[in-house]
Amino acid sequence: MPTNPTCDARVDERLTSTLSDLQAHKQAMEDGLEETPELGSIYEYGLGFDYVSAGTFTGQREGYFRWQLSWGGPSDEFRFYVDAEKHCHRIEYLFLDWYDGASRTLHDSQEELLLFFFDWFDGMGAIDNALKEATK
Secondary structure (H helix, E strand, O other), X not given: OOOOOXXXXXXXXXXXXXXXXXXXXXXXXXXXXXXXXXXXXXXXXXXXXXXXXOOOXXXXXXXXXXXXXXXXOOEEEEEEEEOOOOOEEEEEEEEEEOOEEEEEEOOHHHHHHHXXXXXXXXXXXXXXXXXXXXXX
């Protein structure tokens, strides 16, 4: 019986594809467009943006903002870890499938690209709203 490749074997390809999509969205936004012909609207990219408080999951010591892109098996998301002033100090990409998962910490141009979108979420009020929703 064939087995599926592990998340660790698939995460880099999925991350590269997702970053390519986001780069296209960023370019469209910089050109004053809200969508691309191939990808549609940036407002419809992903499932949601929320805050996951520390302790939500067993062993989770630090809260994070989550940009959830897909759900189910597999699912993927970016996690933005911030300090008390809401300055992002780490961004991770997670690729998760049933009973398996892999993550990558972003650096350099990858991190810069995601910081662009974190600032975009902040500019729309999504960060403050996510914090407010998490503390209800």
